[in-house]
Amino acid sequence: MTIIRTVAVAAVLLTTPAHAQGLTExxxxxxxxxxxxxxxxxxxIPGIAIGVTMDGQQFFxxxxxxxxxxxxxxxxxxxxxxxSNSKLFTVALAALAEQRGFLSLQDPVSSRMPALAGSAFDAVTLADLAAHATGGLPLQVPxxxxxxxxxxxxxxxxxPQGGAxxxxxxxxVSIGLLxxxxxxxxxxxxxxxxxxDLLPGLGLGSTFVDVPDAEMARYAFGYSRTDDSPIRVNPGMLDAEAYGIKSSVTDMTRFLDAHLRNLTLEGEITAALARTRRSDYDTAHYAQAMIWEGYPWPVDAAALAAGNSPDMAxxxxxxxxxxxxxxxxxxxLNKxxxxxxxxxxxxxxxxxxxGVVVLANRNYPNPVRAEATRELIVQLLARARE
Incomplete structure (x- = not known):
């Protein structure tokens, strides 16, 4: 069972040393x-952008x-x-809806989608959708x-193959429904x-589902792993909700600053983000929150690789x-x-x-991304403490 040490946020902010003062550009x-x-x-990898926030100071x-x-x-x-990092925004929107009293994440799915009344979704909650705890919904829409x-x-x-x-x-499918x-x-x-309702409250002006015509010059091409051709995502069922967001490294670094409480935001937004980091489940390798996956820190490299393996997805x-x-x-916490x-x-x-965000226009293995980012964090913290 994964064991995560929990600490009150206020205590974290008061007791954490200021690392960024010791890290030069x-x-x-x-x-x-x-x-x-x-x-x-x-x-x-044709192109890459890395953003780091350390004690609220940003590096790129x-x-x-x-x-x-x-x-x-x-x-x-x-x-x-x-x-699929788009899913972090989907669960944040759902949590914001709860903060505003529009729903409870403990509601059965069928109570909010009456077309599913009498189905297995009478016993699956919105929180279950957010934690992939449905008992077996498929990876993709058929x-x-x-x-x-x-x-x-x-x-x-x-x-379902098992109970929620x-x-x-x-x-x-689960996140698309949510x-x-x-x-x-x-x-x-x-x-x-x-x-x-969400992106303006976070101050994210370069995050889109549909990239506006005026911003298309900023939109990178991805490159296929099979033939290296330039490609972009194709439309599909539940694409916007599950995997359709495009963003910049600056916006995504700010998103992490919002989660780390380095920004002064509307209280409902801050509470919604915190709700997405609440975990009700353990897996063999990590605690499963609303999309976020949590490992004890310092994180074991082998556990991180296993948690980010193809088998888990x-x-x-x-x-x-x-x-x-x-x-x-x-x-x-990672995704x-x-x-x-x-x-x-x-x-x-x-x-x-x-916090670290790594964006690339190549789909390369998840364990490689995770290990490189873990090593980056370790080295940055070590240098800042010198």
């Missing part, structure tokens, strides 16, 4: 280069090209596809499902609720219901994301007041 660039250059070369490393044909370099404003009527027909006939909370099944429901509680669609895994606890203090042409990774350690 030159040292940051050198460490980032030494850690990620081998990764860039091994996986032929960018390298390579956003568009090879146009020789356009990656910079802090380049837009990358987040893939190819034969192409519209909402078809989706409701499929879900009404779906039978007993099997973790990583699923775009996003649909959350958007409806705001009286609109998920995409519009995100743009109107592709195959249902046992999970255990535990007493709810907030993932704060000495915990390493991976990818589309066919992009790979993203975010991580933070509240007790160290450090």
């Amino acid at each position: 030159q040292a940051f660039q050198q460490i980032s280069e030494s850690v990620f250059r081998p990764v860039i070369e091994e996986f032929d 490393f960018t390298d390579g090209l956003a568009d090879r044909a146009a020789s356009r370099p990656v910079d802090r404003d380049t837009l990358f596809e987040l893939g 190819d034969a499902v192409t519209d909402m009527d078809g989706l409701m027909t499929y879900l009404n006939a779906w039978t 909370g007993t099997r973790r099944a990583y699923s775009n 996003g649909l429901i959350a958007g409806e509680q705001f009286g609109t669609t998920y995409t519009d609720a995100l743009a109107r 592709m195959s249902p895994q046992p999970m255990t219901k535990v007493d709810a606890r907030q993932l704060e203090g000495d915990v390493y 991976t994301g990818a589309t066919n042409g992009f790979g993203s990774y975010v991580a933070m350690v509240p007790s160290e007041r450090i």
